[in-house]
Amino acid sequence: MTFTNDDKSKKRLRHEADAWVRLLASGRATDEDARALQRWRAQGPMHRAAFEDAKRLWRDFGPAGERLIAQAAANAARPTGPRMNRRAFLGGMAAAASVAGVALLAEHPLLGGWTPISEWGADYRTATGEQRTVRLREDVVLAMNTQTSIEVQRQDGRIDGMTLLAGEAAIDAMTATGGLFRISSGAGRITAELPARLEVRRVGERTCVTCLRGRVAVQLGDQQRTLAARYQVDYGEDGLQAVRAIEPEQVSAWRDGVIVFRNTPLPDAISEINRYRRGRVMLVDKALEGRSVSGRFPITRMDLAITQIQQAFSARVTTLPGDIVLLG
Template sequence: MMTAEESGATDAMKTLQREAQAWVVRLGSQQANEDDAQAFRRWCARSRDHAQAFVQAREVWQAMAPAAQRVRQQELREAARRRPMPGRRAFLGGAVAASVAYLAVSPPLALWPSVTEWGTDYRTGTGEQREVAMGDGVVLQMNTQTRINLRRNAATEGDGIELVSGEAEVLAGGAASSRVTVMAGGGVVSAVRARFNIRHLDGEVCVTCLAGQLEVAQGAQQARLDAGRQLRYGPAGLGVVTGVDTGPVIAWRRRQLVFDQVPLSDVVAEVNRYRHGRLILTSEALGRSRVQASFSIDRLDDVAFLVRDVYGAELTQLPGGIVLLGAASA
């Protein structure tokens, strides 16, 4: 016979599993917002069991997707013959398939790769870097999690490179008459002989001229960049051209990440681009801490322990490379 204590533990586990399933559905509903993301982080941070329950629930829903889709297709075929209203089973099958499909296309908190990455001409995975010789003296050095397509540039009536997302260093060293164009975020960067770094993340593009001269255009706005100058642009238009220390910008080419008084939240976001799994900050105050450090891309698992040792953070390691970083308990 089950004791009262065992029964209570079983009920608590069932409640945790239901909550985890609800989070899977909510994050896959296409209606989740930043408040939901913050609430999810707090829920995961409550205990190791909470985060593990979510990982297990997500895996179950992913495994259900093929079967749910088959049920949905079968019901639709039968409905086409009989023309009745679809039953609850068909609705459930469609809902499960749709939710899992959305989780595959738009994974919450970027915890796993998106299927939209599969259709690009060139791509790199997490932590991967790749060199691509485009011909005519143009060479691309692709950083981690980068997607690139080859596109027809209507403005120049020639072939261009589209940086869909990620980061790349571009070397344009061909003939004097050969112009390279890189499209990203609604703008175009062009050069004849130059070397530059271009980064397209979260709707913002950052262009850094490393050698030669660049022309940057977004709509009717235009700017020119010389070596050692940087420009950012996004939905609000072109920013201001500024001077920049190019060392930290291209440190990734040496497989290093360099941070100079950067908020820890930004450091974590950058590290997550190179690292399998996910570092999750559960304390906003901790995220505001300033970091001055350099890390080897090949040893980014050390970052979590550094945050624990330097900032006194509480570290919780979970399956799948997920690490929660929170304020230390009083």
Template sequence: MIPTMNAPFPPPRELDPVERQALAWVRRVAAGEITHADGAALRQWCQANPAHAAAFAAARARWAQLGEAAAMVKARNPAAMHATLPAARRPSSWQRRAFLGGALGATAATAVAAVVHPPLGLWPAANEWRADYRTATGEQRRLALGGAVDVELNTRTSIAGWPGAGGTRGIDLIAGEAAIDLTHAETPFVVAAGAGRTQALQRRAARFEVRHLGGAVCVTCIDGQVQVAHASGTAQLSAGQQLRYDDHALGRAEQLDAARMPGWRAGYLRFTDAPLGEVLDEINRYRTGKVVLLDRQLAAKPVTGRFQIHALDKAIVQMQRSFGLHARTLPGGVVLLS
């Protein structure tokens, strides 16, 4: 276990040249001024140095915060919006369907590549815009869909509902992680994710979770029994079992002990000998900004521990001290570990 440490991060400082360049990129993208060539240049700039990607993530977060603050001011006093933020500098929303609205209107043909393939996943991809429900960073949301079906969405999750055929209902898990609780549902309920579909067997009461990230899907049966159908075959899971699949293959069921079961619904992230790089990737899903490990040789170092989701900055400090890393804090929740 990693020892607990509560050392605070240092306070933010003035923007350096890289951060100012990142902010300039964000302003251009949000204003709809980016072209296809600009999008390629932005991706290349982000990929050239982890610090560039981190600075861009921070600038995006700060711009989003400005947009949220402006929306609150406008909701409370519409006239104050014009008095506080001149038209030329009003930040635009980064919410789904509204993001890059100006760019799609003025330069749809040239900007579409940057929208469909966002650099380093720093904003929602275009396929997430069709979602009926979407959670923001760090947000969890519970939906009562009727018919004895409850769905809980984890951070950064997008789903679309569909009635299906023959009385079957379900959701399309576009991206993220969802937990499904069925209490003797009257009609079959299916979760489609990637190349597979998961549903409870014989409409029995069941609880299961589906995680869909980066083209890979993980299904965990918490209670009852579920069936996973894939182009390469089918598999059944009982309580405490888990399997993974991608577009090409369906994995085998694996029995999990209590320490390896997903803990996000209870407010925890659990890791057992997980590579440090993967742990930081998971933490990045829950907090605004980005934690970047600059020393990639340390990415394979094993981490075992249980961290509270609402106190992930403490977890970062714990890992920093455990592995002897230096932390550099940038605005917008960005932390560079080296």
């Protein structure tokens, strides 16, 4: 059998793409590795296609495959220094298991120190607690909140949109003189008529779109909503919801380095806290699930929010290795 240079090139790219996927799945990838991957993908469409094929292969494993990746990453990240004594280790593990079980890493992959498969193709990413500003082009500025992954979209060599893979982003295009900026998030499509200022948030399979200036169209299947300034809509598996008015100061508080809770259900507040701190806060007392919390907290001091919750509801706090906090 004779192999052409094209065949050899494709085979080499497949091997290189697989090596990148294995590095990312190991949990040992650094920021420099991420930049090197972007340079490798930027070499041409064949490189990007090979990487997508390699990702697809991992994704085809399904939840079982992702659990294996998470476990492998956890093993790779395990410290090699002095170990805690056996009684303390077993006691901590028993407490955690009674609440969350061994599925913790599978349910919350960031605890294992690895990036979810769906975010491997990101052009820009922020870590837990990190915020970042990127100028996508001369008239479009992107502000990224914590745990956010973005993939840019180009047409004729010019950035004309983006895909929000996860997290929260603010798009400021008030200096633009016209045109459209398109955003994909989950199954929905968002189109901003420039000039405009908007925010898009995606947590899990739910997306929330807020128009701060200008006009924004949101489409999910055959459903569509048009947002004017100071209005918001969200969508998910239950479809595209009704448009509602918002207070920009509360929605955009994260850009000032704070999060604001106003009669926020406690489970929702804890989910938000978990976006800004490493580890995981877990509500283990079912009786507290119906409570709500109010307050304004610096995103760099989530411990203050945990302390207020503890004091307000006389909750017991148990701290476990890995910055895991059991609240109940």
